[in-house]
Amino acid sequence: MSQKRLLLSFSLILLAALLPARSGAAKEPGYSSQTGRQAPPVKTTEPKVGEAPPTLEQILDKYVQALGGKAALLAPNSRVMKGTIEAPAIGAKGTNEIYAKTPDKLLTEVALAPAGNPRTGFNGDTAWQEEHGKVKELTVYPKRDADFYLPLKLRELFPRIELKGKEKLGAREVYRLEAPRLGNPRRWYFDTESGLLLRVETRNSEGNLLSREDYEDYRAVDGIQYPFTTRRLDQDQTEIVIKYSEIKHNVPLDDAKFDMPAAKSGGEAPAPQTKRAPHIEHKAIQQDRVIAGGPKDFMEVRHLALKGSNEEIGQALATIAKERYRLRPMPSADRFRTRVGRQYIKERYPILFERMRGVATAFGRQLEDDAWDLSFLEYTFNLRPGCSVVYYPPGMTADGNGVMNILPATC
């Protein structure tokens, strides 16, 4: 998957914040997109004889009731959601925070350095995006999705929404609603039994999938049901999983938080690390300079020379990761594995363990805190190394020295 595609995926993760759903009987929808593959095609079925199909209004009313009712939905005036974000196929993971405030202010912050730590904001008037520390205004933005009371206003915000029929979605029966949206129709799939919203997807005019979000693990917060897991699939079949660990209502949020950071605005975001990259001071850094290429080339290669204790070297590398790439400590995906993995490194590779101690110091964390995986500083991703390598032994070369000849290729 290209980094650009990943950035696009992150920038579009808005809907999850806005679609609370009821817990109902099913903990999960009766299908899975965990493999990142297309779910089986759904089949539309006709109502049984004597069974009157519900109207559009009845489905939307049931949805509101499933969420906890209109009164519960109107009670909060702000919402903060925090959790992790992960693209399992490429091993990218980070944190995801969403801030929402009435009537339609929304801010999504993704902490994932390889994707440029994207932030997407809408203050009710202007939509903007920040990547790699550079801000630009978004001329195309799904403003309706930012409405704080979207579940109550689906009919109002999508006046051409229609009931298309009853279908099977994996093991579940669902009602499919659809709105044309200027040729890129959006589809909503509501569980016929619980009223839960199980899936939202957008297609292009040819019917090809542009994006899909599946909602799982519904739990109540202040009487409102939220899907604590969202699985997003975009058109190149890349799956992104968001798992929320904390959702709070009525958190004081300053309106200015949603405004475009004016001081940084303008232009396309350049590559994050160029000759203009900040000069970083650390006692272990002996040299840190560009030795080949530059901002206008495909490659820009830096020679970084470090000398000192392994803890100092780890601290220097983490400082560069933090200041040059805005890297943040990697949240643990599994605290048990993080603890055991750290123990393994401590016993089998104490040099790396000491470097991790320096990483912890640079990030202001405790090395023994299982909440953070401090054994990596991933500033780019999607490893696909190597092309061709030849080792020529000493007896074959003109000067009698062995030579290892290496050619890695673009990924």
Place this chain on the structure above:
Amino acid sequence: MAATARPYLIELRPDRGYASLALCAYDLLSGVLDGINSEGLTVTMLADDELYDKFGMEPADDGVGLGVQQTLRLLLDTCATVEEAKEALLLTKQYYEFIPVHYLIADRHGKAFVWEYSQFHNREYIIENPKEPLITTNFSLHRYLDGKKPPSARQVKEVCSRYCSLAERIAAKQGERLTPDFIKENQRAVSATEPNPQGAPQPPTRTLWHALYVPERRAAQVSFYLRDETDPAKPGKIRIVRSDYLEFSLK
């Protein structure tokens, strides 16, 4: 921006562990793609495309043990010879984060080996070719062994043309002492040079660097890919621009 567009040549001189020079990407802490240490141990990794094409992938981004780049960093930090590297690899619990890889390791004594896992990750293979060239590309050598030796070009003709091309060009020089110029020319012959489609959003497939490591001298020469540009001598054609060979040494 491609993942490998901002690599580092990281030179470490720690108070514990060997000094090293390594070309790094992805993971700033341990992200070794190839490198050499003060004892002359030289390491690199290559994707094993065949393994995942035929048997699928099982990436572990929360594995316990060492990932592939951490494993190469471990070798640079702690091993002086091929024999020490073999021992370290056998003792290390390894996993891959993205795709399966294999390693080629050499030392200052003229020894080298390829390390591979079976498709089920249940068996390790150490492949050597004493006093002969050892070629590795993107398929599993252990699946095509010629006895205990690496496969001949004929054996893998249908598997990897780059391997065959390299093997045949070297075989054609049998009995001759190979010069640095020949070695560089040999690598250019298998460099990725496909033109970039007009308007393509992604960078073309390019060989990112040509690296020559000399374990006995703890030294390396590296030429980096910089860009494609219009060839002034051939209107309408694209040429590949690379840096000069830059020289580095740990001495």
